[in-house]
Amino acid sequence: MQLRTEKPVITAKNYLSVGPGEYPCGNNLYLVVTPSGGRRWAFRYQRNGVVKKMGLGSAKAAGLKLSEAKDKAIDALRHLAKGTDPREHRNDEKRRAQGSRLFGEFAEEWRQTYEAGLKHKAARNKLKRIVQVICKQLHKLRLDEIETEHIIAVLRKVWHQREISRDTRQRIKKILDAAIALNLRPKHNPADWDSRLKPIMPKQRKRGSIRGGHKAMEYHDLPAFMQKLAANSDQSARALEVAILTFARTIEVQNMRWSQLDLEGGLWDLGTLDTKNERPKRTPLPRQTLAYLRDTYEGRVSEEFVFPGRSLTKPISNMTMLKHLKQITGDETLTVHGFRTTFRTWAQEETDFEEEIVEHCLHHITGDDAEKAYKRGEALRKRRVVMQAFADFATRSPNNKVTPMRAA
Template sequence: MGKNMGKGFAVGKLSTRQIETSKGKRVLIDGDGLRLVFGAKGKASWVLRTVKDGREYNIGLGSYPIVTLSDARALVIQKKKEILNGLDPILEKRKKHQMLTFEEAAYKTFEQLSPTFKNDKHKNQWINDLKRYIFPKIGNTKIDQLKHEYVVDALASLWVEKHVTAKRIKQRIKAIVDWAVGRGYREHALPMGAIDKALPKVSHKPKHHAALQYSEISKCLKVVKSKRGVAALAIQALILTAARSGEIRGARWSEFDFENDVWTIPAERMKAKTEHKVPLSKQAKAAFEEAKKMQIHKDCDLVFHGNSANLELSDNILTDSIQEWGFDVTIHGFRSTFRDWIANETQFDGDLAEMALAHTIKNHAERAYRRGNMLEKRREMMNAWASYCEGKGANVVKLVRKKANGK
């Protein structure tokens, strides 16, 4: 039993009648640290005074008579058990008064993740999708009060209409809540399995990037080469190297060894975060050298810069340009064109093509076996591809498939 503090009634003897007739009292003590404190205009609040590790805590338990005497006694037992199990009442009080909304937690998570984004496009998309689709629905919900059913309601319609976007947003919501758990704003993460099961079933086929038939590539390259400007040269280089848009748009002169005709893309600019060497055909090298001649800002390390130094071209500029020139394709689709040509028209090994595309090898044993970059074999393949793109054919043996009966 606790010790009486100040004037009050006997320990554990406080009754509702005594409370109701306690005119002029400042404090009524029930015992075991529980006291009823009277404030201005006769308003009263329950307070638990307790000590842990030599530190005194005063914990508010609510206003009387909303919280009754029996309620307050039950809360005393609950709070003392929580403190015994490691609860810090001061931290809990601070969090209660400073609890973040989901939107505020999202911005704090975004701030922490910002250095990990590959480019400004991904960075802006991460927060802008939340602004557009999620904040209007659950942005003002306190992060500790966010329930999985709220998330289901917020995602349900988007899950059907924009499934890919909704899946990405769901992962961002998980990251935000996980951050809140790690920072002590929540006790538990969201049950993602339950959210998945509660969302509508979506039946869809994967949407592939619109790609050019490889039989049309020489016509396309001829049109691109007839155009002037940095975008045209960037598209030339992209087609001839089978590189990704971001790898081309972010290319730096310091990455090139024109003496040995090799372009070395550093790990931090690669999707798989692994350094990638690209053997340059004479046609690809010519596109880069032409870009050097057109360079306005001579001290700029960026190969295909935009309107000002150190400003990359946007992916939209490349896509808009190729479509304006009469080809209804995406820039990324040229990689598929290259891969289809390898598979259908040559005997170059499929794994060699995957290395040229800088695709990650999922099989760990195979990845260990193929540590070498097979640069010279890939050089032969890229030279053949460049010749084919120029309409000159390629000195490769066409793949002949055997019939089922072996003939």
């Protein structure tokens, strides 16, 4: 009578040395060793009454380790628990990988190409956040399997942010348009607004047709605010003052350089750097701003930036001015950009300055494209009068009675 020998328990130390046979390793995992020396991992399972086997990979020294094979077996059990055939699931994954590219890798390549045409760092950062963060749930989807419901799932998370949701939808559409052009997905674009998304997405509240959507301080409150701001000795408080009195955008003040300033002539020449409409920009400096800049220049700590950051080789953060604004006013809704509206309202309510010159102070060139093409003058003298009048109003004692400013 021949005695039955028990098979050894497979461990991480002996799975490479056991002889021919099939060895159970737990969780439906088996080590299969052939008489010729072949060694592989297999997952056995039953589906609809049929016993099946799925190979997991080589069990030789250069193949899968025991721990890795067990992980694959556990993953297969999870698919069974969900009612999915693990072998069919694996085959689907292979077909998906071979059939088209994934959205994530394609979108990242597209971003790196597209952002080369973006002038401002803020625009490039916004694009990067849309592709890498907001659209993250699309990353593992194939380009040819993305449908409108996938786009809607992304947009619903940012739908309360009107501009962000609009930019996200537009960027996704451009990415999928590029995929269509390269024959990586069907011709229809699931991110098309009129035909796909507009009939489904809820209506957003309109921002209104009046320019200046940023929350602005009432111009009557400005002198008192400027008095409080003047009591703050921080560099960022001075940057905020410069922004208010020159009507500059945050990024323009943030990146203000000594090389741009004519401290004798009282001019700030940005060229087209950081300007929104890409037109050359020279800004007259009111006396109050010019006095500060001249004093600061003598004791400057950076040869490049007027308002340097901690490293001195980079500008201050774009949030420092906003931080002071919120600390002094206690109003979380106010924005630095809103002071441009404050000036515009003051000019409309309290002065008779020409509207075209007031708009030019904000670097808004009025008229259609043909008119703009012929408007090459800078109106520096007229703009200097307007800007000085506003600076005098903003920096006067709030106890003094404000009298309407009139054009000379």
